[in-house]
Amino acid sequence: MISIKNLHASIDGKEILKGINLDVKAGEVHAIMGPNGSGKSTLSAVLAGNEDYEITDGSVDFMGEDLLEFSTEERSRMGIFLAFQYPIEIPGVSNMNFLRTAINETRESKGEDPIAAKEFLAKVKEKSALVELDNSLLKRYVNEGFSGGEKKRNEIFQMAMLEPKLAILDETDSGLDIDALKIVSHGVNTLKTKDNATVVITHYQRLLDHIVPDFVHVLYKGKIVKSGGKELALELEEKGYDWIKEEINA
Amino acid sequence: MSSTLTTNKVEEFVSHIAENNLAVWNELPNIRKSGVEALKNLSFPNTKDEYWKYSRTTKITKNQYKFDQIDSANINLDEVRVAGLDTYEIVMVNGFLNTELSNLPKNDSITIKSFEECTTEELTTYFSQNLDTITNFFSALNTAYFSEGIMVIAKGVCDKPVHLIHYSEGESVISQPRNIFVTEKNSELSIIKSSINKNTNNYFYNSVNEFFIGENSHINYYVIQNYEEGMNVMSTNVATQENNSTFSAFNYTLKGDWIRNNTNVFVKGEHCESNLYGAYQPTGKEHIDNHTIMDHIMPNCESNEHYKGTVGDKATGVFNGKVFVRKDAQKINAFQSNNNILLSDDATMNSKPELEIYADDVKCSHGSTSGQLDEEAVFYLQSRGLSKESATALLISAFLGEVVEKIKIPELKEKVLEIYGME
Numbered sequence: 001m002i003s004i005k006n007l008h009a010s011i012d013g014k015e016i017l018k019g020i021n022l023d024v025k026a027g028e029v030h031a032i033m034g035p036n037g038s039g040k041s042t043l044s045a046v047l048a049g050n051e052d053y054e055i056t057d058g059s060v061d062f063m064g065e066d067l068l069e070f071s072t073e074e075r076s077r078m079g080i081f082l083a084f085q086y087p088i089e090i091p092g093v094s095n096m097n098f099l100r101t102a103i104n105e106t107r108e109s110k111g112e113d114p115i116a117a118k119e120f121l122a123k124v125k126e127k128s129a130l131v132e133l134d135n136s137l138l139k140r141y142v143n144e145g146f147s148g149g150e151k152k153r154n155e156i157f158q159m160a161m162l163e164p165k166l167a168i169l170d171e172t173d174s175g176l177d178i179d180a181l182k183i184v185s186h187g188v189n190t191l192k193t194k195d196n197a198t199v200v201i202t203h204y205q206r207l208l209d210h211i212v213p214d215f216v217h218v219l220y221k222g223k224i225v226k227s228g229g230k231e232l233a234l235e236l237e238e239k240g241y242d243w244i245k246e247e248i249n250a
Numbered sequence: 251m252s253s254t255l256t257t258n259k260v261e262e263f264v265s266h267i268a269e270n271n272l273a274v275w276n277e278l279p280n281i282r283k284s285g286v287e288a289l290k291n292l293s294f295p296n297t298k299d300e301y302w303k304y305s306r307t308t309k310i311t312k313n314q315y316k317f318d319q320i321d322s323a324n325i326n327l328d329e330v331r332v333a334g335l336d337t338y339e340i341v342m343v344n345g346f347l348n349t350e351l352s353n354l355p356k357n358d359s360i361t362i363k364s365f366e367e368c369t370t371e372e373l374t375t376y377f378s379q380n381l382d383t384i385t386n387f388f389s390a391l392n393t394a395y396f397s398e399g400i401m402v403i404a405k406g407v408c409d410k411p412v413h414l415i416h417y418s419e420g421e422s423v424i425s426q427p428r429n430i431f432v433t434e435k436n437s438e439l440s441i442i443k444s445s446i447n448k449n450t451n452n453y454f455y456n457s458v459n460e461f462f463i464g465e466n467s468h469i470n471y472y473v474i475q476n477y478e479e480g481m482n483v484m485s486t487n488v489a490t491q492e493n494n495s496t497f498s499a500f501n502y503t504l505k506g507d508w509i510r511n512n513t514n515v516f517v518k519g520e521h522c523e524s525n526l527y528g529a530y531q532p533t534g535k536e537h538i539d540n541h542t543i544m545d546h547i548m549p550n551c552e553s554n555e556h557y558k559g560t561v562g563d564k565a566t567g568v569f570n571g572k573v574f575v576r577k578d579a580q581k582i583n584a585f586q587s588n589n590n591i592l593l594s595d596d597a598t599m600n601s602k603p604e605l606e607i608y609a610d611d612v613k614c615s616h617g618s619t620s621g622q623l624d625e626e627a628v629f630y631l632q633s634r635g636l637s638k639e640s641a642t643a644l645l646i647s648a649f650l651g652e653v654v655e656k657i658k659i660p661e662l663k664e665k666v667l668e669i670y671g672m673e
Binding site: 049051071072075076081082088090091092093098099102105106 | 641652
């Protein structure tokens with residue numbers, strides 16, 4: 001589905017990603033772990049098309065297309081979804097209005113008619129139930145005054161509404177208590193099919209108890225330095241990142 | 251030397267306007283005279299004058315104007331009508347009252363009269379009795395040479411809002427309507443002011459509206475400025491409040507080449523509430539200026555002021571809000587804020603909130619912000635499939651929407667939201 005080759009990216013002249021290689025196939029769940037400052041969030045921002053970052057080398061193939069050629073909104077319409085680590089509050093824009101606009105612009109780009117009001121409402125009802133998002137929150141402004149857990153559940157709700165091919169969850173577990181973590185994980189697991197893929201970016205292993213990865217990668221100093229199965233995450237949890245750093249720096 | 255030259259220019263400018271034979275009724279000759287006298291001592295507004303620092307008026311004062319009372323039988327007013335809302339429509343064409351298109355009710359709750367129908371007493375009681383209608387050049391010009399006007403007197407809770415529609419057409423035409431709104435004790439009145447202009451070029455619209463808000467009475471005044479090209483608009487609104495009254499002014503400027511709004515409120519009673527809200531969004535080379543004065547003369551009152559704007563392209567926005575709290579005006583809560591978003595590097599916003607407090611037991615705050623559109627929010631919306639254009643539009647709507655949401659008449663709110671594309 002997505003094939004990242006030798007990806008280099010920098011911000012303000014400082015290189016953060018120093019040659020990332022990663023292949024994700026449909027139906028797979030990949031976890032990317034790593035210590036703070038290793039480049040995890042940069043990778044997700046670059047894949048979503050954040051223009052603050054400059055791509056200096058490498059390529060990203062997404063379902064046969066050169067992803068780096070497309071704008072943020074085009075990537076979204078092609079099926080890439082980024083769940084933000086820090087979802088943005090947008091006062092004055094209601095969740096419902098925002099989602100309807102997002103869905104309709106995506107449909108319009110594919111030459112489809114706008115979603116019927118009834119269909120939209122039915123879908124909202126179904127998908128919000130999935131992450132136990134209260135209906136009163138849907139009518140409120142986007143993320144404004146939401147608790148940390150509500151913001152993250154709203155991200156997964158948006159994901160459910162937009163039905164992406166590739167979902168990138170950037171530190172979705174940060175700031176979540178165990179109940180919220182279970183709800184969010186349940187949402188992500190329910191949305192999983194053999195045709196879509198998930199990349200989970202996390203610092204801690206605990207999310208991976210709930211969203212079980214097929215592959216675990218360790219990102220360190222802008223490169224993937226180790227890959228393995230889900231047992232690698234357990235090893236990291238037990239031993240921390242120091243042994244990896246020592247292995248690399250040795 | 252230069253002052254002589256200026257005076258000559260003022261005299262010349264005024265003489266062309268004075269050539270027109272404007273109607274006089276009852277005591278009005280004397281009232282016009284006060285304006286004529288005032289003009290003799292006034293010069294054109296100048297950017298050296300603090301009050302006019304950011305708005306050049308040469309594009310107005312360099313021209314000659316004539317009044318033009320055109321045939322208005324075929325005017326279509328549909329575009330400004332509010333669906334589902336029954337109103338008393340007052341139609342003024344190039345500053346002259348069109349009695350055929352207007353509804354001038356005389357019932358228990360409301361009386362609307364042309365000046366011709368007003369008694370001498372009514373005219374002398376109200377006309378130009380607000381402070382400062384002859385202290386600046388343009389309001390003095392209106393006082394001396396207003397084209398025509400109406401007097402609205404609310405005596406109870408009015409059954410329908412008054413919809414004042416100004417229609418403008420022509421080249422080098424001046425329109426100087428003068429309208430008076432009086433709410434007697436325990437009455438309530440809503441006013442909607444809309445404008446239509448067709449084939450205007452070098453048009454100068456210079457209106458003065460006076461409000462006398464009696465004891466325990468309430469006025470909501472909604473102004474929608476959505477002009478086609480060719481208009482220079484000078485709009486002066488002066489209100490005086492008595493005990494326990496409310497005055498709320500809502501000003502929505504969507505389009506206009508050059509607009510200056512002066513909205514001044516003098517609170518002469520206790521336990522009053524005053525609200526001033528405004529939104530503006532100049533683009534291209536437009537120049538939109540809002541000046542307000544909120545003058546607390548008496549104690550135990552509250553005022554809220556909130557103006558918001560987006561400025562794009564090479565446009566200019568101006569906000570100057572002055573709040574006075576006089577020596578005897580204790581226990582005043584006065585709040586003022588002005589927030590702006592600059593949408594381009596060439597856009598200019600001049601914002602000047604001012605507070606002058608002479609009392610010692612008051613709660614006042616004022617603030618001004620001017621910034622860019624939140625890029626993180628744009629990115630967030632784009633990451634969900636919205637184009638950059640619609641993400642920007644959505645954020646602008648959300649920003650200005652806060653002020654549009656203040657409209658209290660549901661049908662009007664729906665209409666204004668629709669004009670803004672905020673549905």
